[in-house]
Amino acid sequence: MAESIRLEVVTPEKSVVSESAQIVVAPGSMGEFGVLTGHTPFLTTLKTGALKFKDESGRERFVFVSSGFAEALPDRVTVLAESAERRKDIDVQRAKSAVERSEKHLQSAGKDVDYLRAKAALLRAISRIQLAETR
Known part of the structure; x- marks a missing residue:
């Protein structure tokens, strides 16, 4: 199993995702970006779109995000979104x-x-x- 990073997706109202992921791919305002374990730290704005991630079992998951910010660190990704919801919701x-x-x-x-x-x-x-x- 690949190393995992912690993914947190939160809105002003609630926590939408709080779990480990193998990879996170998000809709940055300057283009889509991916984050794996050990990524160089950075902060960016997000545009409206789909955030994708693979959970620890390798299953692809999707979350709708509407603008906000993403912080990538070597061991985690934190997304602060205006609104967010899992695809199933x-x-x-x-x-x-x-x-x-x-x-x-x-x-x-x-x-x-x-x-x-x-x-x-x-x-x-x-x-x-x-x-x-x-x-």
């Missing part, structure tokens, strides 16, 4: 409703609509759906 119907709401807001652009906020909500919802429906 994603409510696809709720995400589809969010897509519809966001698209309506974007079509109303210029009518007291916060365009950037609506665009970010649309991206989050689409990312959740894509992750939930990928097997």
